[in-house]
Amino acid sequence: MSNSQKTAFITGAGRRLGLAISHALLDDGYQVIAHYHSSSDGVQELVNRGAQALQANLADLTQVRRLITQLQQTTERLDLLVNNASCFFDNQQVAESDEHLVAVFNVHTLAPYLIINELSPKLAKHQGNVINITDIYVDSPNPNYVAYCAAKAGLANLTQSFAKKLAPAVRVNAIQPGPILFLPEHGSDYRQHVLNETPLQLEGGLEPVIHALRFLRDNAFITGEAIKVDGGRSLMI
Numbered sequence: 001m002s003n004s005q006k007t008a009f010i011t012g013a014g015r016r017l018g019l020a021i022s023h024a025l026l027d028d029g030y031q032v033i034a035h036y037h038s039s040s041d042g043v044q045e046l047v048n049r050g051a052q053a054l055q056a057n058l059a060d061l062t063q064v065r066r067l068i069t070q071l072q073q074t075t076e077r078l079d080l081l082v083n084n085a086s087c088f089f090d091n092q093q094v095a096e097s098d099e100h101l102v103a104v105f106n107v108h109t110l111a112p113y114l115i116i117n118e119l120s121p122k123l124a125k126h127q128g129n130v131i132n133i134t135d136i137y138v139d140s141p142n143p144n145y146v147a148y149c150a151a152k153a154g155l156a157n158l159t160q161s162f163a164k165k166l167a168p169a170v171r172v173n174a175i176q177p178g179p180i181l182f183l184p185e186h187g188s189d190y191r192q193h194v195l196n197e198t199p200l201q202l203e204g205g206l207e208p209v210i211h212a213l214r215f216l217r218d219n220a221f222i223t224g225e226a227i228k229v230d231g232g233r234s235l236m237i
Contacts, residue, residue, distance in 0.1 A: 006126075007031045007077045011058065011115070012085030013051075014040040016181060017133065020206040021082055021213060022046050028214075033074060035067065035085065058085050058111040059103035068118045078122040080217060083112040083155070084133045094147045104147045109154035116162050116172070124169035129217050132159050132174040133209075134226065136234040139176075156226065163224030171223040173216040178230020180204040199232030 008025045012018040013034035019042040022032050032051040035058075036043045043053050052074060056067035071078075087107050089100040116130055123130065138156045141149035156174060163172040179194050182203060195201050212227045228234050 003077050005029070005031045005077075006079040007033065007075050008080040008082065009033045009035070009071060009078060009119070010082040010084055011035040011111075012037070013046065013053075014038070014042040017177070017206055017209060018082075018084040019046070021084060021210060022051060023049070024210045024213075025080070026051060030080070031075070033071060037085070058107045059087070059099075061106060061110060061114065064106075064111045064114050068115060071119070072122070076122075077126060078119055079126050079128045081116065081119060081123060081128070081130045082133070082213070083115065083130070085111070086133070088145070088148060090145050091143075091147070101147055105151045105154070108148070108151035109158065112155055113158055116158065120162075120166055120170055124166065127220075128170050130159075130162065130166075130170060130172040131213055131216055132156075132172070134159070134174045134176050136176045136178045136228055136230045136237070138226075140234060140237050142237075159226065160224045167223060171216075171220070173222060173224065174226040175209055175212050175216070176226050176228045176230065176234070177209055178204065178228065178233040180209055180229065181206060194233070197233055197236045198230070199235060202231050204229065204231055 008030045010022050013022045014036035022034050026032050026049050034046045034051045034053050047053055054070050056063040087103050094101045132155050134156045135152045137149045138153045159172050159174040182191055208229050212229050
């Protein structure tokens with residue numbers, strides 16, 4: 001891998017937002033290292049374009065540490081880290097399974113902590129960036145997803161804490177998505193309810209988040225900030 005080519009590491013890169021971010025960074029000329037949990041067509045798409053893929057279950061901290069070691073061995077250079085990986089369990093799922101509870105906090109808070117902390121020296125060498133994907137529920141928690149909201153709030157606090165700790169060599173910011181892309185299981189009534197709570201009344205799609213990511217990446221005078229990309233929905237919940 002060339003030491004002169006900018007390099008980005010994206011977690012949860014095999015599908016949806018992580019996949020779109022990875023393709024956008026490849027378009028921007030980055031060498032992309034794409035983390036994924038389980039194999040998917042999206043990972044193969046990225047590999048076909050020249051990305052390198054690393055597998056790990058971020059709910060298992062032993063695997064997280066192994067992933068960090070693999071990445072350290074894969075590249076000498078790291079310019080951008082995007083903590084995007086997510087898992088979404090409601091109160092009932094968490095109550096029924098300690099495994100789900102542990103996964104929520106490991107994936108959203110503990111794994112990003114370890115990844116940022118261990119990779120910060122490499123990021124600092126090239127005035128790198130960390131961008132964490134949090135959620136609008138960080139500021140207005142959903143009572144049906146208590147653990148999820150708390151874990152994402154932990155990631156939001158990590159954003160500010162590491163922004164202080166790693167300055168001036170590394171900038172750390174966050175993006176708070178709203179209703180950017182509904183899941184297949186979301187029925188028409190649910191979708192309409194969400195859109196009714198969104199002032200712009202749009203399903204935003206993935207491109208607005210990518211615009212925000214590029215803005216945070218390229219503006220050298222922003223750190224410790226969070227940008228809501230939610231069509232205004234955070235004003236209504």
